[in-house]
Every structure is written in C-alpha cells, then in structure tokens.
Amino acid sequence: MFLDNLGVRSKVLDLDEFDEVEFKTQKCVIFTVASFGEGDPTANAAQFHDWLVKQDDPSCLAGMQFAVFGLGNTQYPKFNGMGKSTDANLERLGAKRFYKLGLGNADKDIEADFVDWSGDDLRKGWFF
8 A cells, every 4th residue: 555655654444343442543544435225334334333423522533634435336326325424424523634535436447436536646635
C-alpha cells in the first residue's frame, strides 16, 4: 500500500474488531466498507455502524481525519448505503474528511472505481 512507501505506519482492521475507546484515539482512518442488501452494513460492520449512528456527541471524533470508499451495486435502490452513512456520520461526529467519498459499483467495474479513487489525489490528500 502507498502508506508503507511513504513511511507511514498503518494497520488494517476488520470492523468486527471495533473498539470504541481505541477508535477515538485514531488520528487518521481510511475505510473500505461494503453494503449488504438494501444499503445495510455487513455482519462484521454491524456493531461499528450501530455505534456510529447512535452517537450523539458532535465532537467525539474531533481531531480525526478520514476517507471512505464504499462498495455497492447500483442494482439496489440504496446504492452504497453503508459507505454514504459512514462518511456522513464520521463528519457529523466531528471528524474531518481529508479525501472525497468514493463509491464503487459492483454492477460495473468496482476494481477500476477503486483504482480511480485511490489515485494520485488521495496520495496528495494524505499530507494534510
């Protein structure tokens, strides 16, 4: 991943390992989240999603910067619901988006969507 090439220590976690206390200490997070069915979170992301939408402290993620790439399919009415919800709720809770929301479409070429989203602009955005 490009972070390693930049000398940035990074860690990949499955959202079923979500820990609220640990999460709130993070300075920068990049999410790749999938939608299931009608825009719902996948089983492994359900606890995180529940926590995220129920939080009511608008500054609990102040100091965090984030980017989100959602995995979805335009065949479903609530295309990329989890990606859109994650992005909106992180911002609502005080985190600052450092790169635009990416919306991958499995009905077309989701891999190309990710490559386009994660190009040079994301690398430039990293240096906030």
